[in-house]
Amino acid sequence: MRSYVALRMVLHDRSSTTGALLGVIAIVFLVGQQLSILFGLLNYMSVLVDHSGADAWITSENVRNSDASGLISGRYADRVMGLDDVEWAEPMLISNGLFRTKDGSYESVRVVGTKRPRLAGGAWEFFAADQDAMLDRESVTVDRLDLEKLGNPRVGDITEIGGQQVRIGAITNGARGFQGTLVFASLDKVSDIARTPPGRYSAILVRFNESADKQAALERLRAILPERSVHSAAGLSKLTRTYYFTTTGIGGSFGFSTVIAVLIGVVIISLTMYTSVLGRVKDFAVMRAIGARKLDIALVVISEAMIIAGIGVFIGFVLLSVLLNATNGSSIPSFLPDEVPALLAIGTILISLMGSLIALRVAVKAEPASVFH
Amino acid sequence: MLLLKNIAKDFSDGREKRRVLFPTSLECRAGELTVLSGPSGSGKTTLLSIIGLVLTPSEGQMFIDDLEVTALSDVEAATIRLKRYGFVFQQAMLVEGLTILDNVMLSFAIQGEKPPADSFEKASALLKTLGLEGTAQMQPRLLSGGMKQRASIARALIKDPPILLCDEPTSALDAESGQVVMETLKRIAIEENRVVIVVSHDARVFPFADRLIQLESGIITSDTRESNQEEKEIVHASH
Numbered sequence: 130m131r132s133y134v135a136l137r138m139v140l141h142d143r144s145s146t147t148g149a150l151l152g153v154i155a156i157v158f159l160v161g162q163q164l165s166i167l168f169g170l171l172n173y174m175s176v177l178v179d180h181s182g183a184d185a186w187i188t189s190e191n192v193r194n195s196d197a198s199g200l201i202s203g204r205y206a207d208r209v210m211g212l213d214d215v216e217w218a219e220p221m222l223i224s225n226g227l228f229r230t231k232d233g234s235y236e237s238v239r240v241v242g243t244k245r246p247r248l249a250g251g252a253w254e255f256f257a258a259d260q261d262a263m264l265d266r267e268s269v270t271v272d273r274l275d276l277e278k279l280g281n282p283r284v285g286d287i288t289e290i291g292g293q294q295v296r297i298g299a300i301t302n303g304a305r306g307f308q309g310t311l312v313f314a315s316l317d318k319v320s321d322i323a324r325t326p327p328g329r330y331s332a333i334l335v336r337f338n339e340s341a342d343k344q345a346a347l348e349r350l351r352a353i354l355p356e357r358s359v360h361s362a363a364g365l366s367k368l369t370r371t372y373y374f375t376t377t378g379i380g381g382s383f384g385f386s387t388v389i390a391v392l393i394g395v396v397i398i399s400l401t402m403y404t405s406v407l408g409r410v411k412d413f414a415v416m417r418a419i420g421a422r423k424l425d426i427a428l429v430v431i432s433e434a435m436i437i438a439g440i441g442v443f444i445g446f447v448l449l450s451v452l453l454n455a456t457n458g459s460s461i462p463s464f465l466p467d468e469v470p471a472l473l474a475i476g477t478i479l480i481s482l483m484g485s486l487i488a489l490r491v492a493v494k495a496e497p498a499s500v501f502h
Numbered sequence: 503m504l505l506l507k508n509i510a511k512d513f514s515d516g517r518e519k520r521r522v523l524f525p526t527s528l529e530c531r532a533g534e535l536t537v538l539s540g541p542s543g544s545g546k547t548t549l550l551s552i553i554g555l556v557l558t559p560s561e562g563q564m565f566i567d568d569l570e571v572t573a574l575s576d577v578e579a580a581t582i583r584l585k586r587y588g589f590v591f592q593q594a595m596l597v598e599g600l601t602i603l604d605n606v607m608l609s610f611a612i613q614g615e616k617p618p619a620d621s622f623e624k625a626s627a628l629l630k631t632l633g634l635e636g637t638a639q640m641q642p643r644l645l646s647g648g649m650k651q652r653a654s655i656a657r658a659l660i661k662d663p664p665i666l667l668c669d670e671p672t673s674a675l676d677a678e679s680g681q682v683v684m685e686t687l688k689r690i691a692i693e694e695n696r697v698v699i700v701v702s703h704d705a706r707v708f709p710f711a712d713r714l715i716q717l718e719s720g721i722i723t724s725d726t727r728e729s730n731q732e733e734k735e736i737v738h739a740s741h
Contacts (some may be wrong), residue, residue: 130607130610130611130612130614130615130617131611131614132610132614133604133611134600134604134608134611134612136598137599137600137604138597138599140599141598141599142599218713276626411595411620412595412597412598415595415597416597416612417556417580417610418554418556418583418589418591419584419587419588419608419609419612419657419658420580420581420583420585420587420591420609420612420613421580421584421612421613422576422577422580423576423582424577425580425612425613425614428614461589497556498551498556498557500591500595500669501547501550501551501554501556501591501669
């Protein structure tokens, strides 16, 4: 029944309820939007690892992220294929190149070379044409989101990357990396573009058999390749994200923005709930006089905060969903892992409660004797 | 029965103590309407606040039947107020946002108690008895001052309290509304056998009193029950 009293008060005090609601919505929307961009960028950071289809990556030693590995011999693939646990082992070559656009200008791209016919580590989703187009040595992909930047090339167009003639074989959908535009090509073509020595690659991708104990298989790989770094795909993904998160200032920047968004929300909630309670001090004093304990008054105020938080979280998530749907498939990186909305909702409710503390203090101090004339 | 023994109250402004109520003994019985009257600053509201357990006396003892209620904790006092008291304030003090029915039922809501099954019926019956039929779902702001005051009486009575305390219940009302309210309080005192104490400086209230206590500067200066008792003793002696 105290929550019923709280609900009636919330519905009656429209202006202060609206103000507090705006505070809650601000927290959910702004923090959610920041987090979606952050997680979207994190996805970009490890995109090649996450979509490689491999269980393990063999790289040069002391690698700090998947984009910066020294060249290693392709013979490691042959060595590894001899193990019972291994289904396949394929080389991958990553390098930079200059893409020549139609108007004669150049754009820097990351070229990713994968071995035919498996094309392990290559493009995973296509907008135009398909993976078969990549079986052609001269074919490259460009991404749908980079078409404008690259001068709107079409499938079949001939251009150059790093002075090497290439043909646009396919257009990928959402293949974007943190270091820039991703262009997938054959291993040989990338080797030509990067002018790397034959048989030298950035990494060897390894897939274990379905029935293999993946951790044990990983340990066996490490045992036979002590001179190389052997990472699980998940481990390399995490290493890469951590590297970019901590060295580029992204963590600090997003952390600061998130804190500001929370502070704005807390201030709005505190001020509006404080104002609302000030207007109700006489009511709380009457309730105290007729037999409410301080705890009962506190529960009414807390119930008000929870009702406002619940409604605000709902509206905030509706708005956030609209934003995320609108940006889905656009060039804005946006992604929210499954667990984040629940954590954001809980966090917002706790912050709302925190914002109501000042109001709570005023309410419980309402003196019952003050209602006697 | 309500019994006060040598109840006194001091207030301190930080530098000195000021006595606003001198040792006062009082016994209030069920079935009578007692009016506490006096000029502003006479201590009548202080006395009512002490009786209503919202102020703790500086001296003395207070009993409700055999239960001593002098120095209760905040929680104990609130619980006893909820169970044994009904309050009618000068301004009705209905909570805006709650309907009239919600306001009447507020005593059940405030400590999270589940209302008994017949409480809604009882509340509706109370409103009807007080001439407020049809107002249950209305907001307080839509009622006249007299109607609000009667609704606050319904709120005070919903839990059948043995003690009803009224602080200037007619001062914000016109003569007609005030008359209705006092008739209602008188009926409640006598027909429902409750202790009803009314603080008022309004002389129009006096004719309704079974007992009129006058205070001045924190001291009871006259008590019609004691006067009547003295007269009875004189008559008895003369016979």
